[in-house]
Amino acid sequence: MQLSIVPFLLSLLLLRRLSGFSKINDNQQWIRWCSYARFFSVFLFLGGFLLSNQEATRWIWHIFLISLLLFSFQQNEMRPLRMFLMAFLPYAAVTLIKDLTEVILKDFYNHWNNYFDTAFMLSVIWLFAILYSQNRQNKAAEKERIKRQKEDEINRAIAIRKVELEGLVAERTAELTQQKDELEHTLDELRSTQAQLIQSEKMASLGELTAGIAHEIQNPLNFVNNFSEISNELLDEMKDEITAGNWQLASEIADDVKQNLEKIYHHGKRAEAIVKGMLQHSRTSSGVKEPTDINKLADEYLRLAYHGLRAKDKSFNVTMKTDFDERIGNINIIPQDIGRVILNLITNSFYAVDEKKRNSPLTPKGGIETTQNLYEPTVTVCTKLIIPSSGGRGAVAQISVRDNGNGIPQNIVDKIFQPFFTTKPSGQGTGLGLSMSYDIVTKGHGGELKVETKEGEGSVFTILLPLKQS
Amino acid sequence: MRKILVVDDERDIQTLFEQRFRKEIKNGELNFVFAFSGEDALSYMKDHEQEAVLILSDINMPGMSGLELLKHIKEKYEKPPPVVMMITAYGDNENYKLAMQLGADDFLTKPVDFISLKEKLKAKSV
Numbered sequence: 001m002q003l004s005i006v007p008f009l010l011s012l013l014l015l016r017r018l019s020g021f022s023k024i025n026d027n028q029q030w031i032r033w034c035s036y037a038r039f040f041s042v043f044l045f046l047g048g049f050l051l052s053n054q055e056a057t058r059w060i061w062h063i064f065l066i067s068l069l070l071f072s073f074q075q076n077e078m079r080p081l082r083m084f085l086m087a088f089l090p091y092a093a094v095t096l097i098k099d100l101t102e103v104i105l106k107d108f109y110n111h112w113n114n115y116f117d118t119a120f121m122l123s124v125i126w127l128f129a130i131l132y133s134q135n136r137q138n139k140a141a142e143k144e145r146i147k148r149q150k151e152d153e154i155n156r157a158i159a160i161r162k163v164e165l166e167g168l169v170a171e172r173t174a175e176l177t178q179q180k181d182e183l184e185h186t187l188d189e190l191r192s193t194q195a196q197l198i199q200s201e202k203m204a205s206l207g208e209l210t211a212g213i214a215h216e217i218q219n220p221l222n223f224v225n226n227f228s229e230i231s232n233e234l235l236d237e238m239k240d241e242i243t244a245g246n247w248q249l250a251s252e253i254a255d256d257v258k259q260n261l262e263k264i265y266h267h268g269k270r271a272e273a274i275v276k277g278m279l280q281h282s283r284t285s286s287g288v289k290e291p292t293d294i295n296k297l298a299d300e301y302l303r304l305a306y307h308g309l310r311a312k313d314k315s316f317n318v319t320m321k322t323d324f325d326e327r328i329g330n331i332n333i334i335p336q337d338i339g340r341v342i343l344n345l346i347t348n349s350f351y352a353v354d355e356k357k358r359n360s361p362l363t364p365k366g367g368i369e370t371t372q373n374l375y376e377p378t379v380t381v382c383t384k385l386i387i388p389s390s391g392g393r394g395a396v397a398q399i400s401v402r403d404n405g406n407g408i409p410q411n412i413v414d415k416i417f418q419p420f421f422t423t424k425p426s427g428q429g430t431g432l433g434l435s436m437s438y439d440i441v442t443k444g445h446g447g448e449l450k451v452e453t454k455e456g457e458g459s460v461f462t463i464l465l466p467l468k469q470s
Numbered sequence: 471m472r473k474i475l476v477v478d479d480e481r482d483i484q485t486l487f488e489q490r491f492r493k494e495i496k497n498g499e500l501n502f503v504f505a506f507s508g509e510d511a512l513s514y515m516k517d518h519e520q521e522a523v524l525i526l527s528d529i530n531m532p533g534m535s536g537l538e539l540l541k542h543i544k545e546k547y548e549k550p551p552p553v554v555m556m557i558t559a560y561g562d563n564e565n566y567k568l569a570m571q572l573g574a575d576d577f578l579t580k581p582v583d584f585i586s587l588k589e590k591l592k593a594k595s596v
Contacts (some may be wrong), residue, residue: 180486215530215559220579222581223482223486225581226584234489263482307530310530317535319530
């Protein structure tokens with residue numbers, strides 16, 4: 001009995017290892033074999049109790065163990081476990097030989113008993129040494145396996161994350177593409193809106209003009225009507241005088257009529273010029289430069305701007321001064337475009353002085369003496385021919401629009417030529433006037449548009465146009 | 471001599487008036503003086519006190535507007551202030567109200583009906 005527990009435990013140990021190894025490799029056949037063998041082992045062990053014939057079971061144990069070891073040893077699947085199996089072999093062999101000799105050569109056995117015991121001890125030591133070292137190796141291998149498993153898990157997690165990320169990237173890309181499309185669409189819309197704004201800026205300044213134009217035409221038309229009516233009456237009188245023989249008086253009346261006709265012609269021309277100016281402004285710029293009297297152009301737009309603002313705001317009033325240099329003569333410009341620039345600068349000046357007047361604490365009182373202390377809104381338009389003394393650049397026509405308004409604060413003076421920049425309350429300015437003016441002067445005419453300003457004292461906008469464009 | 475002061479920035483208004491009222495001027499019924507700005511009108515009135523009994527002023531003029539002139543006159547000339555008639559191309563309600571508030575005696579719109587003006591002038595200046 002004492003002897004049968006050892007092979008039983010050994011067989012269990014062996015089978016445990018074999019089946020464990022098979023489980024790792026997922027070798028179903030071996031797992032099955034191992035469990036059969038385990039059953040057999042248990043059966044044999046219990047059978048040994050029941051039979052109480054230790055001799056019979058001892059031999060079966062020997063055969064079972066040896067065959068189990070040899071069979072496993074031969075199988076390729078179990079090649080990694082050979083070292084482990086080798087641990088059992090000497091023990092199985094020694095015990096078998098020992099038992100065999102004990103039975104067959106009893107004397108020999110008794111004589112060499114000590115050697116058999118020594119061999120048995122050595123095989124046991126061998127068994128434990130190998131098992132111990134195997135155990136250590138197994139533990140290290142297990143550690144390695146767990147480590148690899150963890151790495152695998154991490155790699156798997158990384159792979160999953162990667163897939164997720166790729167999905168996210170694809171989603172983001174789709175989102176971005178959509179946004180890009182939307183932005184492009186918005187940009188297109190903005191472009192067309194800008195084009196519309198430029199057009200409406202033009203129409204707004206035209207709207208400002210129409211009221212002024214109506215007024216400006218009304219005055220000369222009144223004169224035309226009145227003078228022609230009077231001339232009619234005068235001619236009747238003249239006839240009477242001729243009939244009466246008063247030649248002297250008749251001749252005087254004829255002079256008056258002649259003078260009136262001149263006035264009719266003059267005022268007719270005046271109206272014509274205004275209509276022409278209006279048409280020129282509303283017409284899309286021909287882009288063609290033509291010789292233009294800049295003084296006349298400036299004067300025309302000054303009056304139109306004034307009456308335009310008057311029509312909108314009845315209380316608006318300003319002193320307008322002009323100082324024209326007649327030496328300039330005709331210069332080669334696109335009249336509609338430069339006209340628009342001048343109109344824009346003048347309208348801005350009017351706005352500036354009007355703002356200052358509104359905020360002025362002094363209100364006009366009676367009496368001419370006090371007017372000295374009052375703020376007098378003034379806008380001055382000057383032209384000047386500048387001929388450089390030494391060579392270099394050629395002659396330049398300078399047109400300046402000066403106002404005594406509030407001036408432009410230093411922090412915004414750099415921005416005034418930027419598109420859409422406006423200081424007017426929302427809805428009142430497009431913020432395109434000065435930027436368009438700047439483009440017209442610099443890009444369209446190779447000139448310069450400059451501003452000088454002093455807060456509280458006013459601003460001067462100066463257009464410089466080269467007479468000969470390079 | 472009682473005079474009518476006509477204030478307008480259009481210089482041809484002088485010729486127009488002189489011809490329109492040539493008979494009245496010849497007869498001495500009406501007597502005109504002309505000023506071409508509000509400031510001119512005020513300095514004329516300062517120099518020739520109480521000579522002008524009737525002032526005919528445009529509203530829309532550069533510099534001092536007709537309404538400002540009206541205000542000056544009505545505030546400064548206390549004695550019998552001259553009659554002031556306003557003429558304007560902008561015959562809007564706002565101008566009319568303002569002119570009446572400031573004490574205008576009449577409000578005419580351009581183009582001027584000279585026949586009715588003639589009657590008004592004769593009635594007021596006699």
